[in-house]
Amino acid sequence: MTAVTIQCCAPIAREPLSESDAAELAAMLKAVADPVRLRLLSMIGSHAGGEVCVCDLTASFDLTAPTISHHLKVLRTAGLIGSERRGTWVYYWIIPAAVNKLGELFAPLTKPAPPGSVDVDLVNA
Amino acid sequence: MTAVTIQCCAPIAREPLSESDAAELAAMLKAVADPVRLRLLSMIGSHAGGEVCVCDLTASFDLTAPTISHHLKVLRTAGLIGSERRGTWVYYWIIPAAVNKLGELFAPLTKPAPPGSVDVDLVNA
DNA sequence: ACACTGATTAGACAAATATCTAAGCAGCCA
């Protein structure tokens, strides 16, 4: 299905990143480099149905609603999630292309995998 | 210290991260969520021979030596690179297992999809 | 219109951080 992989950069261990690519990627990484946002992203991304209501997220944290809202905004601004209001509630979903982009950045060099087929199996050990 | 945990977590879109896993991963991500450190990491990781002398890194940046040293320390503390002094110079190398760990975090879920599995259905259960 | 709930925005503040200068440490070489 050739997942939509925004092409940006080679894996980090293949060639040096340009200054601008590094800046762009660092901005995305900064968005996920927070425990709360990481959990939010995984909650949203792993949720059956592909969408999560904010109301289902806040309960899992010991934080106020504005704080959760702030973190969601950071993720959204970074292009990692999308959102839409439907009636009373606001729903969030993950944007796979953006997440894939990060995955490719740290992809191992043992296998120069073309987009779509990532066969990381060294987890087995 | 930086416990070198080779394997840690399922991809971010497979299941919600635990609080402690999120904290551990966020610490690693924070280390790479900086343009300078990203470039340093890619310079080190992509260098032929697997090692780079600090003296070869500083020239590429418009920063003072102590600042570069600081960033290298952050990467080293996060377990992403190793270092050793040999004579006059200090060499750095990448630690692939740590980088792979990040790659797996953002790995796409294309593979473990048995027929009729939960894909992206917009049905509100 | 009004009240109520869900979510975001605005503003404030403490904590973390990226950068610098100055100082210290480790090897080389004359």
Added chain:
DNA sequence: TGGCTGCTTAGATATTTGTCTAATCAGTGT
């Protein structure tokens, strides 16, 4: 020994950031 170079540590500072409270916006239902 002394001086020189490469790198790190220490301390200071301005900026960024995570969190809160208070206020505001958006929808629903009397």
